[in-house]
Amino acid sequence: MATTIAKAAEGGTATAHAARIEHVSKSFAGPAGQQLVLDDITLDVAPGEFVTLLGASGCGKSTLLNLVAGLDKPSAGSISTDGRPALMFQEHALFPWLTAGKNIELALKLRGVPKAERRGRAEELLELVRLHGAYGKRVHELSGGMRQRVALARALAQDSKLLLMDEPFAALDAITRDVLHDELTRIWRETGLSVLFVTHNVREAVRLAQRVVLLSSRPGRIAREWTVGIAHPRRIEDSAVAELSVEITEELRGEIRRHGQH
Amino acid sequence: MASTDTTAKDGTDLAGLEAGLDALDAVTTTRTPLRETLLRKVLPPITAVALVLAVWQLLVWLEVAPSYKLPSPGAVWEEVRTAWLQGTLLDYIWTSVSRGLLGFLFALAIGTPLGLIVARVRFVRAAIGPILSGLQSLPSVAWVPPAVIWLGLNDSMMFAVILLGAVPSIANGLVAGIDQIPPLFLRAGRTLGATGLKGARHIVMPAALPGYLAGLKQGWAFSWRSLMAAEIIASSPDLGVGLGQLLENGRNNASMSQVFLAILLILLVGIAIDLLIFSPLERRVLLSRGLLVKS
Numbered sequence: 001m002a003t004t005i006a007k008a009a010e011g012g013t014a015t016a017h018a019a020r021i022e023h024v025s026k027s028f029a030g031p032a033g034q035q036l037v038l039d040d041i042t043l044d045v046a047p048g049e050f051v052t053l054l055g056a057s058g059c060g061k062s063t064l065l066n067l068v069a070g071l072d073k074p075s076a077g078s079i080s081t082d083g084r085p086a087l088m089f090q091e092h093a094l095f096p097w098l099t100a101g102k103n104i105e106l107a108l109k110l111r112g113v114p115k116a117e118r119r120g121r122a123e124e125l126l127e128l129v130r131l132h133g134a135y136g137k138r139v140h141e142l143s144g145g146m147r148q149r150v151a152l153a154r155a156l157a158q159d160s161k162l163l164l165m166d167e168p169f170a171a172l173d174a175i176t177r178d179v180l181h182d183e184l185t186r187i188w189r190e191t192g193l194s195v196l197f198v199t200h201n202v203r204e205a206v207r208l209a210q211r212v213v214l215l216s217s218r219p220g221r222i223a224r225e226w227t228v229g230i231a232h233p234r235r236i237e238d239s240a241v242a243e244l245s246v247e248i249t250e251e252l253r254g255e256i257r258r259h260g261q262h
Numbered sequence: 263m264a265s266t267d268t269t270a271k272d273g274t275d276l277a278g279l280e281a282g283l284d285a286l287d288a289v290t291t292t293r294t295p296l297r298e299t300l301l302r303k304v305l306p307p308i309t310a311v312a313l314v315l316a317v318w319q320l321l322v323w324l325e326v327a328p329s330y331k332l333p334s335p336g337a338v339w340e341e342v343r344t345a346w347l348q349g350t351l352l353d354y355i356w357t358s359v360s361r362g363l364l365g366f367l368f369a370l371a372i373g374t375p376l377g378l379i380v381a382r383v384r385f386v387r388a389a390i391g392p393i394l395s396g397l398q399s400l401p402s403v404a405w406v407p408p409a410v411i412w413l414g415l416n417d418s419m420m421f422a423v424i425l426l427g428a429v430p431s432i433a434n435g436l437v438a439g440i441d442q443i444p445p446l447f448l449r450a451g452r453t454l455g456a457t458g459l460k461g462a463r464h465i466v467m468p469a470a471l472p473g474y475l476a477g478l479k480q481g482w483a484f485s486w487r488s489l490m491a492a493e494i495i496a497s498s499p500d501l502g503v504g505l506g507q508l509l510e511n512g513r514n515n516a517s518m519s520q521v522f523l524a525i526l527l528i529l530l531v532g533i534a535i536d537l538l539i540f541s542p543l544e545r546r547v548l549l550s551r552g553l554l555v556k557s
Contacts, residue, residue, distance in 0.1 A: 069453055086453065093450035096551040097468040106464060110455040130280055140552025143287030145280075158454065176283055182276050 017082070018162040018194030019045040019068055024077035025219075026063055037063050039219035040077070045162065045194050047082070052197045052205035052212050054248065056256050060220030061198040065166050068196065085162040085196075086155035090170050092147035094139045100150045101126065101135035107157035125153040128187060145176035149183065156191070165197045169204070178236055181207055185232060202245045202252065207234050212248060216255045223255055333519040341523040350503075354524075358489060358504035359531055361417065365424030366485040373429040373481065377436030377474075378462065391437070394430050402427030402488035406495045415498040420489060427488030428481040435477010439470030471547055479540040486532050505531070 026038040037060040045051050053061045066072045068079055069087045094103050104122040113121060126132055129149040139147060148168055155163055169177045185208060188195055199205050205212045209228055216223040226248060230240045315335055321327075322334040329337070345351035380387050380394060405426045413419040443466065451457075451465035467474075493506020501507070505528050512520030548554035 071449060071452060084453075084455070087450075089446060089450065091446055093446050095447065095450075095465070095468070096553075097471065097547075106456075107454050110460065110464070130277055131284075138550060138552060143284065146284055146287065154454075179276065179279055179283060183280070186276070 016047075017044045017080075018047050018049065019043075019081045019085070019196060020079070021064070021068065022078050024064070024067060024074045024079060026060065026067060026072075026075050036219040038067075038074075039221045041220065041222060042077075043213060043222065045196050047161065047194055048192045050188055050195045050197065050208060050210045052199055052209040053215060054199060054202060054205045054212055054252070055215035055220065056200060056217050056252065059215040059217040061200075061215055062166055064215075064220065065164050065196065065198050068162075069164055082161045084158070084160060085164050086158040086160040087164045088148075088151055088155045088166065088168045090167045092139070092144075092151040094147060094151055094154070096139045098139075099135065100131070100137045100139065100142065103139070103150060104154045104157045107154045111158060121157070122153075125157055126150070128156065128190075129153045129183065143176075144172050145180060148172065148180060152184070152187070156187070156193075160193075162194045162196065165195060167199055168197075170199070170201070177204075181236070182233070184208065185234070189232070202249050203236055203241065206230075206241050206245050206248065207236050207238075214248065214251060214255070217259060224251055330516065330518055333522055337519040338522045338526065341517075341519045345523070354503055354505055354508050355527060355531060357502045358493065358506065358528075359535075361420055361504065362424065362482075362486050362489045362531075363535075365421045365489065366428060366482055368421060369425050369428035369432055369481055369485060370478070372425065373432030373477075374436060374474075376429065377433035377440075377477070378466075380433060381437045381440035381470075382462075382466075387437075394433055394437075397426070397430040398434055401491075402484065403491040403495070405488070406492050409492070410496055415496050415501065417501070419496065420492045420501075423488045423492040424485045427484040431484045432477050432481040435480060436470060436474045439473020439477065440466060442473055443469040472544075472551070472553065475540070475544045475547060479536065479544065482535060482540060483532065486528075486535070490528055 021041055021043045024038060024041045025036065027034045027036045029035075041064060043051075053064065055061045063072070065087070067074050068081060069085055070081075071087075094100070095106070098106060101119075101122045104125055105118045108118045108121055109115075123132070123135060126134055129152055131146060131149055131153070134142065134146065134150065139150075142150065151168070169180050172180065181204065184195075187193075195208075197205075197208060206228055212226045212228060214223045214225070215221065226244065228244065230238065230244070234241055318335055322329075322332060326332065342351065345354070376394075380391055402423055405423050409419045409422045409426075413422055447465060447469050448461075451461055456464045489504075490506045490509075493501075493504045494510050497507045497510050503511070505524055509521055509524035509528070512518070512524055545554065
């Protein structure tokens with residue numbers, strides 16, 4: 001909560017970024033004493049910007065996302081966001097006791113949207129993710145891709161300026177994932193959201209982002225950044241996407257190799 | 263304007279692609295025909311009952327035990343008929359069922375907040391959690407003597423015994439249900455802004471519902487058992503004749519067919535309440551969440 005207060009105090013500068021992460025470190029109590037997971041991370045996400053955080057296992061990318069979401073507190077440094085961010089998980093995290101539509105309406109309700117407007121707004125959001133017939137469907141009646149689209153609609157229902165995504169497509173098959181990449185790109189461009197997207201998939205990172213941030217592992221540090229200038233619509237098989245992916249993969253492999261040397 | 267063309271074309275392509283994927287993934291459900299339902303769900307229990315009756319009649323014919331120890335099915339049926347014609351059969355049942363259900367509702371009103379507090383407040387859990395689970399294994403008959411001494415031979419004593427039997431089950435069921443909530447739901451709830459009481463109402467309670475219902479089902483079984491124990495031990499003319507008293511009266515009158523009638527009715531009421539209230543409720547909840555595979 002301290003971060004929100006800090007943000008409010010800044011006033012005018014609050015609109016200059018969707019998220020500002022300044023010198024953030026995080027350590028957990030492990031079997032060998034305090035273990036440093038994130039080390040001095042400084043990262044800004046501009047309004048409307050799409051940033052992917054890329055890293056191998058143990059780079060603390062999910063931890064960082066949890067910190068930005070406010071689910072956990074940093075050990076050092078500060079994080080400020082423009083309002084409460086929405087968060088999407090690798091698992092859809094839809095509530096099985098509600099229908100697809102009601103899941104979205106719950107998000108609206110908790111945000112204080114009056115009852116009369118909820119139904120219509122939920123239908124609109126389902127329309128946005130192209131699931132108009134799914135309002136009354138139960139979660140288990142939907143396919144994996146449809147569930148993630150409902151989860152996206154529910155995240156959008158929070159009307160946050162920043163959408164945090166924690167490997168949201170990692171559990172999907174390749175074809176569905178590719179389609180959802182297009183879908184996410186379209187929605188991001190239509191809504192003007194800022195997105196901070198965590199993944200370990202280099203091609204996914206390059207295909208989606210304006211900026212790719214590579215984290216090193218144990219502890220997680222920002223190793224390098226790339227600006228992706230490839231025009232949309234992008235395809236996963238585009239040669240420009242492939243070229244940059246090769247370069248980033250080389251760097252990522254270098255980071256991983258360092259861990260085998262000691 | 264080549265770029266807008268490609269974007270538009272891309273959009274319709276994507277929509278079509280998505281519609282195709284969704285259609286391929288769609289789950290189709292079919293209803294089982296009535297004949298098959300009867301054959302698979304109704305026939306087996308009827309067969310089992312018929313078999314029990316046949317064995318029972320056979321034992322009577324073989325005169326395994328004298329008739330004052332083992333009455334024939336016909337004699338028990340005669341007992342049912344007499345009680346029905348006298349108009350007392352439904353009175354027996356209603357006396358006990360109304361007591362049992364009212365006591366169960368009390369237990370529900372106490373057990374639910376208790377379970378919620380034990381599950382969510384660490385201090386309370388450490389303090390009374392183990393006692394609560396321990397109480398579940400204490401036969402509620404043990405509460406009858408103190409309840410009689412404290413409250414006398416009246417309805418409130420019956421309710422006290424029911425509460426002591428059912429509250430721990432209901433509370434423990436809810437605690438188990440809450441403990442089994444996937445942490446992801448709680449995290450998702452928190453990012454949506456469901457914290458504190460809002461979290462309890464919109465996330466914790468609905469997520470714990472399957473475990474809670476299992477606790478309710480068990481709570482009812484404990485209510486019913488406790489009540490029967492109380493009725494058998496503490497009979498008094500002021501209390502009216504419930505099924506427990508009927509059983510005890512049968513023993514006193516050395517009427518084994520009445521004893522059998524009482525046992526049969528106690529069993530039937532237990533099954534009926536479960537079949538009419540709890541099973542459909544549980545089934546509905548599990549089906550709607552995709553936790554039950556239609557067989």
